[in-house]
Every structure is written in C-alpha cells, then in structure tokens.
Amino acid sequence: MGRTRIQHFIDGRFEPGSSDFTLINPASGRDYGSCALAGPALVDEAVGAARKALSGPWARLSLDDRLDLLEAVALGIERRAKEFVRAEILDTGKPLSAASAIDIPRGIQNFRFFARLARTHGTDSFATGSFATGAFPGASAGSSGSLNYTLREPVGVVGVICPWNLPLLLMTWKVAPALACGNTVVVKPSEETPATASLLADVMNEVGLPAGVYNVVHGYGPDSAGEAIVRHPDVDALTFTGESRTGERILADAAPHLKSTSFELGGKNAALVFADCDFERAVEGTIRSVFSNCGQVCLCSERVYVERPIFERFAEALAQRATALRVGDPWDPNTAMGPLISAQHRDKVLGMWQQARDDGGDVLCGGAAHTIAGDELSGGYFVQPTVVTGLPETAAFVRNEVFGPSCHIAPFDDEDEAVRLANDSDYGLCAAVWTSDLNRAHRAAAGLHVGMVWVNSWMLRDLRTPFGGRGRSGVGREGGVHSLDFYSELKNVCVAL
C-alpha cells in the first residue's frame, strides 16, 4: 500500500493546495502520509463554492430527490465500508472491532436516519378565530381569524468543525442533517484524522451530489483553516465538536457576525452505582463507559461513585476487568483498546496520572504507558487501563477532563450525596445511573444537572433524542428534530382569514 496523500475537496474537485502536513499512525508512531494544509485563501474558495451551490441545481432538487441522494450516500459508504474502516484505523488506531461495528455503521446510519426524518417530519400550523373552531364555511364573511404555518428553509453555508475521536461518526452526525435541510457545508476535519472526510468526498461525487454542496478543507484550528471558517463572513452557521476551551475561542471569533452556533464540548461524566444494582451488569457497563475508544469519548465516565456497602467489591472487580482488557494491535479482532491519538495527548494523560499520584491518589491498576515489544507497534501511543481512588473531590484528576482510559472511583453513603457529588462539576454532559430501584432511577435522573442520563446502560443511542450538554459541555442540542431545527431557518407565515 502506497503513502496516503489527502487533498482538499472544493466545488466537486480534489485540490492539492500549496503545502502539506504529515500524518502519523498512532499505533506505530510512524509517518504514513501527508495531508494538504489550507489557509484563508483556500477556505475562501471553499466558502465561495458552497455559497454558489446554494442557488444552483442543489436548490432546485425536490425534497424527495435531495433525500434520495443522501440515501445513496449511505449506500455508497456501505459499499466501500472496508476502505472507510481502514482509513479510520490508520488515522486513530482504534480497534477493528470498533471501527467496523460502531464508527462506520453509524456514519451510514446518520445519512439514512436524517434522510428519513426530513422526509416525514412536518412543521407547525396554528389557527385562530372561527377558522380554528371549524365554524367555516358557515361563518359569515368578514369574521376574523388567522392561519399560521411554518416553512423550513436552509440556513445557508454551514461550517462543520470536527474532533479526532470518532471522525466519520461525528462529522456525518452534522453533515447529514445539514444537507437534509438543504444547506451546503464546508467541513474541517481534525488535523489528526482527515482521511474519512476525504473518502466521503469521493462517495459524494460517485452519487452525483452537485458540486459545491460538500466541501472539505484540511488544516489546524487557530491561525489556520479552522479559524478562517469561523471568521468568514459568508459562513452562516457553525457547528463544532471539541474541547470546551476551543468552544470559548470559537464563540468569541464568531461573535462579530452573530452566527448561529451549536457546540458539543467536553465532559467529566459521573457514573452512580447503587448497592441495589445488578452487580455484573454495572461492572460490565462501567468498564465500557470508562474504556471505550481508549477513554476518548466525550460521554465516557471519568468519575465513578459507588454506594459504600459494595464499594470495595466493585472497585476490585473494576480494576480486575480493566487489567484484563487487551491493549494493542488495532487490527487484531480481539483487541479492546488501541493507542491514544498522539504523543502529545499520551504525555498529557500520563501527566494527569502522575498528578493524581502526587495528590495522594491510590492507583488500583495501570497508571503508566503500555509497552509492546517488536518492530511495528513499539513506537505506538499505548497506555494502560487505569483506576484511581482516594483523591479529594478538589483534585485535578477528579475535576478536569482526562480523555484517556481512566477513572476515579469513590464511595457515597446515600442518594442525595451521590447526586450532589455528580453535580459538583463545571461540566454537564451525561451521567449513568446503575440501580434496580425504579423510583430512585427517575429521582436521580431528574436531579442530575446534565443533558443526558443513561439508566442501567451507557451510550445506548436513539438518534431521535436530544443530544448535548449543559455548563462547559455545550450550547444547544442536536439529534432528531433538534438537528432539523438548528440546520433550518424557520419562517412563520400568518394569513388573516
């Protein structure tokens, strides 16, 4: 297999750009290709193409024809699923099992789901006066009333700025509803993971998406392609997934143009494990919620609170199962955990684990880099699944997002304390509650200051539901009709009758 060379995609054509940056495979630490780097001029070209496409053949397609194209995109990804899986693994190092069973299928599902939703979802209408009471046609001429109805129109050019942890899944989560609503997009994938956005461009051409509807520019954030999209006056809306601090900066940069924004940001999510839970199910679920994607999912549980009577047993079981997780070669079907995304991120995670030790934490398992002998993977950014206990709630490891395969585990004595501990965070993305008491589950869910609560499960997704967080975890909601609303301008028409 030759070296990968990824290009921009503007107005239906791949473009090399004038300079490149190097792509590193996190499982080996080696350079495996290069990616074109865009500056403001190329971003301007992409935004211009997207703007022009808003009044071209795309705008003249019937809703059915537009949505048929999205269904064709889903089929196109499905046909080339192996290529997508390979590209995602090379970029992220995630295990084959995850890329082939979660990331790529969800990319396909995002297009199918939003195509179907937009086909069937209507808009509001409200009637007043005699028109509302059904008195027509008997009502006399001149009686007053009104009929209001809502039109759904595209917002325009949408800037889509994506992270590296679930590249295709999170990008299509935004691109699919944006296109379903008739917008055009300029996507900037993470500089760490540009490959699947580029493969998707190929699929867009194959299915005949009009030129300029889907554009991809590659590069970094500040002073690079990301910032150029955010500041561009012709970008009407911005949808961003990434770190909370990046969200702050993007919001400030977007302010002069009052762009509509949707932000899915970081998390410091709690799992509450009550003594009456199904113990096995709670251990397995918590293992999944802490270590999936090497802990690099915004929804991962990083704070696990366990009711005191089962605390010791639960902590021991968690550490034991964590230690048994197979870390290593992403291509091995039995691998549970691949590497972290980059050397820089690995160093950050290892630094936070060291800080946890320095602050008096007791490391129940892991806490170090995971070394693999042999030529191929010895330079990869692997770390051990890690469980820490004994830290005060004020410790950095308990307060700040790690985004690695680790959690802090601490005991609680009653329901009120559990909910109070979970809520003691600047973030508010999600929580998991493990209990067999139905009333407690509903009470806890109501008391938690987060956007999403899972009861006796984690990341069980229904794409119709609102997705997003409170506090430092985000602004707005996407998912189902909430996505349609963000990616549309709703226009009310009021007719006096």
Ligand code: NAD
């Ligand atoms: P990041 O904020 O570093 O980067 C995300 C994207 O923003 C990248 O494409 C980057 O190039 C771009 N960017 C950075 N600075 C920018 C700027 N000033 N202007 C414009 N673009 C800019 O995040 P990351 O490290 O790629 O992803 C990990 C973070 O994302 C974690 O904090 C995680 O919790 C969060 N995340 C949240 C969700 C969610 O749904 N809430 C989902 C996935 C990841």
Ligand code: 6OD
């Ligand atoms: O499942 C989704 O739709 C979604 N947005 C997941 C986000 C995961 C964060 O890393």
